[in-house]
Amino acid sequence: MEPSVGEDDVRVGDTDRPSDGNGPSALESLMKSSFGPVLIALGPAVIYVALSWVLFLALRPRIPRVYSPKALKGIQAPSELSSELPAGWITWIKPFLKISDTVLLDKGSLDSFLFLRHVKTLCVICVVGICFIWPILLPIHKTGGRIPSDLTIPTEDKTEKYYAHVVVCWFFTGFILFMVYRECVYFINIRHAYFLSSNYTQRVSSKVILYTCVPSEYLDEKRVRKLFGDSVVNFWAPNTTGKLKALIKEREKTAVCLEEAEITLIKRSNAARSMPQPFRITSLYTTCTNWIHRSRPVPKRPKLEDVEKGNIQNWTCERRELPQQDQSRVHVSESQGHSPVSTHTEYSHPCDLGLAFPETNNSPASQRLKYHQRPSHHVLSKLGRRVDTIEWARLHLKSLEEHINELRQEYQSGTGQPMNAVFNEFDSCANAQAAYQMPAHHQPSQMSQPVLGVRPGEIIWSSLRIKQWQRLVRQYVILVLLIIGVAIWWLPTYVVSIVTNPDFMRDYSPALATLPLIPAKILSGLGRAILLVVLLETVPFFLRACAKFTGEPTLSAVESFVQTRYFVFQVVQVFLAPSAIPQVIFQPTAVLKFWVPLSSSFYYTYILVQCLQASAWELLQFVELFRHQIKAKSSRTPQDGYKRWHKLNLVRWGGIYPVFTNVGVMAISYAFIAPLILAFSVTGLCCVYFVYKYNLIYVYDTKALDTAGAFYPRAVMQLTAGLYLAQMYLVGLFAINSAWVQMSLMVFLFISTVFIHVSLRNVINPLLRSFPRTLSHDGEGFDAAEDMVMADCTDDVSQTTFNSTAIAGHKSAQPDKGLVMTRVLRRLALPSVDDLQQLIPRTPLEKEFPD
Template structure:
């Protein structure tokens, strides 16, 4: 299992540890002991991982800095090399700005770092606001709790002290609301700047729109051009190609079988050749010694081999070609020897050649190389025939089309326009779809099939969220195996086991089993997303993010919190049901102690493991040593570790939900969350800069979803506080918190209405400005009018206008009573202003200063000097489109597409797939050269950049540009 996966341990990891029930059991708390029992091993493990990372970073650049090492990456994608010292790299690492990730990796990665910073800021501000008030208030609450339980709301007895919680909630929770709102504004401006930059706007996908559920009569290029306008450049109408898909898949499997057989043949023949040459050399030296015993040392140990014969009566010219066991690659460049049959047959018998027994041949043995060559030739003919037939077919067309427009602006206009008059027809459209992330099976679905599949998958996921608690509880029950052995008769034998074994059974086993159980959830959710009809891998990630967050909240937060509080109180509740109110109000806050350990595990332990890259260490320094297949070695070397944001963001969104929910109930949790988020920020900053690759790019759409998910924490906190206040009889705090809940709902709705339309579409105003290159022409002019309003007559905006100064008062031009009243009111207003200017100049000066001061905070001018608080308060001014546009360098290269690929780029892969190029090692005996020559008649093959040395080991030039793998990644 890949221990670098942030999901491992992310769902109720050790949530049912043996100390959990004791943590909420009563006043004799062992919460501090339990926390230390978790903290010590976590700190030891984290320190060990960091030490190993510091030591091996210098020796294993492929593991710890592949983005600085691999030449297959484009220059603008590579990271600068860090110094190779022990600690001098730290300073250089912190000099790399976060915007480097934006320009060299992905927008998602940059926003992941920003999300962790936002979470840290929320926690630090909470510490500054809440700790000075709530920690002393809780510690002196009078309930008699000890250790960490003393610092929770459960230790407060008096209802009057709860006024502090309600008032602080009105300060802290609006701050969180504003942080989320301003981050949404920041994201929208950043996304607009990113999508309109030439680096992205010039891509083919940025001006191509995918329409789904297209009616049959509109699957025609002429009609689509007539509907969509003259800006259409090219249209792709894909077809269903099941037969072609099957043939392409069969050809690839056959080609890989041929490559494997060629590799086996070359390796076997060269091993036999080496043995034969060694035997001939030994015999020659023996004969030479007996024939002339007084001869000196042998100076040319191989000259006599030319007269010897191979085990299969090799001709003389063959011996010339292989006279030296240490033949170099230069010697293999000579022409092939003129022999009849296979060169390999000179060293191995026919029975030693690779063979297999295909079912289609009734299980009879066949020569694998000859059989696969024949099959590939037949498949090539069938594939060409099917493709010719597909060109003239009008049946089996998918109800989806790809339309390329002339510019990004034209594509945006088409994307934002309702195309068809019938419901659900062509209404499902997507912009920015890259060819390699298309799920072609989803494009074949009709509109009604998509709806049915989506609801079925939603029902399945809901059922899984509900019933997943059953296996989790069964696994978690093992943690209480000692208690169960006293109550369950068939577990009596467990009590007789040694203490060490019982400790392993109750600690390590359930934690490991639960981690393995939870780690399979994201894979299931991603598969459900594909079955639900998501058309692209990006949409799969967004679907998975929602589903996995719901799973995290229910399993990690709700079930753990409620069951912890209920299990601690159930015994006393059965004895005296009238104490239910007091028991719940005391024990519910104590359940937060578990999350202190959870945050340590999730941030320090998992974060340090991700920094260690244990799986990559094992892959490149253990598996690589025992792998001798060139294609696998090359693919493994050049493939960066990919990260799936749909399963990363929910884990940390849930951390934010837990932190906000317990912020006022157990403020200590803010400290652990702040340290954890800061450490995770460092880990992800390093890995995103030097290790990770974000191939599936959502254009940052995971970020606003994660922010909205954090609002769930506000709802939980407010509802929980209302419940706790009600149990204590504090009715005024209940009313205050209920009012805050209403405000939160209203702000949430308003935020969705304001931000929602801008998440998917680009405004026309910005596209026009970008197309006309107006951004460089005084972007601050749009704020000049608001700043100049203060200069008119010495009044703030709205108090006096130029229209009022030039009012003529001609009532003859007015009709009706309304006009007369407007004229009278305007005259009185004009007279009053003149009177104030003349009689009260000091009042004018005071009002002027007052208005100038507040207008600077309400509507600041970006051209003026600003402070940090002013920039934080107005992201719409100081982090607007024109400012963030400068973060993206203008000199990034434009995408270039092969001419032969571009016309067919949005057709199914099987329609344009080329046969794979076989890659076999070059050998001193010339076997590979003959095999390449024969195989190339049916399928491309090469023996360049890989060879077999004199000991039979495979040598690969991993950094060479091979014809087998297209290391240049196209930016669609």
């Protein structure tokens, strides 16, 4: 006996449940279709995106620091400045659309260029699916008979129509596997072209290899040089800093405290100077002192007439020094013919009692303030006694500097404990690549994971001291923790699904039960998708902490760790929702026959919310807008303002790639069940492409974290998860409907997909990490020719002009494309390494490690 449709499924609202027999209205009929709730949820999402666009168009020309910082000369280097766009509301869109993605290879990085290509690849897959799947499956789904929801796969007894799904699945699977292979080969070619360019080979970091888990006997420089030969130019074996690192942090903290105290003193002094004399507040200390000395005769000051007449025998006047700025006023008044005495007869020294502030009694700022008005704080080492902040910070910095110099001399002498890591700089990139590809140690897990091209800013220094056995223990602990985390994360997802279920709102929340139909559907459809998106956004922070605990040596390795695990979280939480897990165990046929097709309406909403929300959030830059327009007004020091102004946002690819890769997986998985999901996916991905292209060119710092595109092939390979999910669903559906021939064909396709996927990984993976010697040998002529061209260029010719001329010459040398079919074939053909070398910028060498 089949269960009622959506009876216990929390992901399917009551709009998908059978009618009660009373004649439904037009609105109820719309609600009962699979597309009605999506249209209702689409309204708020479109309004949110429209408001974000209006605010962006209005604020972009007014706040360039937030919306185009990479076009400002004070932030970016002259060679890295992005081209300025018109300041109008919509006049900038057309010039922006003309900018090619290859600009990111010069102004950005290979990672940013490949991310945009990944989004475009997903769009191409969806568009091809629309052109091929819709004409075949949509008529069948609409006229298939007894169906659980409109425009989804039919569940009828006439199984001969399932042959259409088998044929479509075979061709679409072949196309996706072709795209996976093509993009992997394209990545290999452009990565090799990138490694051969002078933009990479002239970097010092391209010749440096970091070895971790190094045995103690190979921490010696002589032994390492004997191991790698004469190609090693420099050798560094870092030692543990111990207390030195803590003292340096304390010195930085004390310096910031001193800077804040000095700024506070200046502000208070300026406020006291600008305040009118009658309105100045007299301190309690000054009032008491004046009362004690009230009976003492106060000497009268000579008037101007007495001074001019010379009657000053009975007058006593204390000579007082004028500040430097007041002396200048005296000279100015004398030069203008005025009497200097009349200008300063009302001047009174702020230190009437002769209080001497140590080292600051002559500064103008300290002379305008009383001692208790100076910045002060409580010090725990002096039993909480309040001390003057400026004087304490100066003395403390002096003592810290002496102690730091002593520890630094001990550190440079090699007395510290060495870490389990070494840095080797080689004389050429070819020798560095050869050392990188060759195993350095004969024992397993010893020096087995070298890192090539590492920069000092990417290194996690605390991870270098972790020993090999500690690293293995930590990895197993994190593995168990992640497995438990995936299971535990089902609980909040299940709670979100339950709370936003219409049945729950009707039974347990009388206030929500009285809501009209449309608001209730918005809450149950759009609200559920928003809560799920927000819940999954917290996962990358947890995974980054786990990666650092396992001992990943660089930030790039941390993001790679996050990308792999976060994709698993995305697939499990979205496709294997906890609402379906109990039903899979007890009623698997009902899940395949009813709940999986009906849940497609939820994924329509989820894709729209995920893509539109991400694009609107990234477009408007809420966080940066708050930092530069609100928080900037409360900057306590100029240093804070300088850092806030010059620091750009860092792109963390580990938390970005899995989100949109999962959108592609959802589109592929439901392409044969609910083909309309392809249209929603391509719409959302187009918005994501436009927004991220703008941000990567004008907003984000893409060069601080450079992995030479290592995230791209992993994301492309992860698309095969969508094929597996779609094929397994079709196999199960054909089995429960006794379509044995169709099921056999799908089982054969599933096995073939696994075989092709494994073979592709075995062929591609060696080329993803290694660098062929044939390209290294052939590339020497290219580098030599490039150096000659660079040397022949005159100084007055910009490098940008040189790049455009070279690319134009390369395009002009190509033969005429001719017919349309020829153009299509050229598009499908993979460009060679020589062709891709023309896209890599030939920028002049800049100082990578400034003094």
